[in-house]
Amino acid sequence: MTERIRSCIGCGRKAPQGQLLRFVAADGQLVPGTGMPGRGAYTCRRLACFERAVSRRAFNRTLRRTVRIDQNLASLYT
Numbered sequence: 001m002t003e004r005i006r007s008c009i010g011c012g013r014k015a016p017q018g019q020l021l022r023f024v025a026a027d028g029q030l031v032p033g034t035g036m037p038g039r040g041a042y043t044c045r046r047l048a049c050f051e052r053a054v055s056r057r058a059f060n061r062t063l064r065r066t067v068r069i070d071q072n073l074a075s076l077y078t
């Protein structure tokens with residue numbers, strides 16, 4: 001099975017899905033969403049991409065809704 005290619009919403013880099021972190025919206029909150037159904041937003045595993053996505057409101061745009069973003073999500077990035 002070929003891995004699907006997704007784009008990082010921070011920097012725009014395209015990569016196999018498995019190399020990116022996936023997020024979904026759950027009750028208006030952004031949550032890590034590996035394997036969860038629904039629209040997903042992806043970032044590289046780099047904090048800079050997450051912060052860039054947050055500052056550009058790219059999560060809202062990609063998920064097509066307003067999501068609250070817990071800054072603790074930054075701890076997913078090492």
Ligand SMILES: [Zn+2]
Pocket residue numbers: 008009010011012013043044046049
């Ligand atoms: Zn990126």
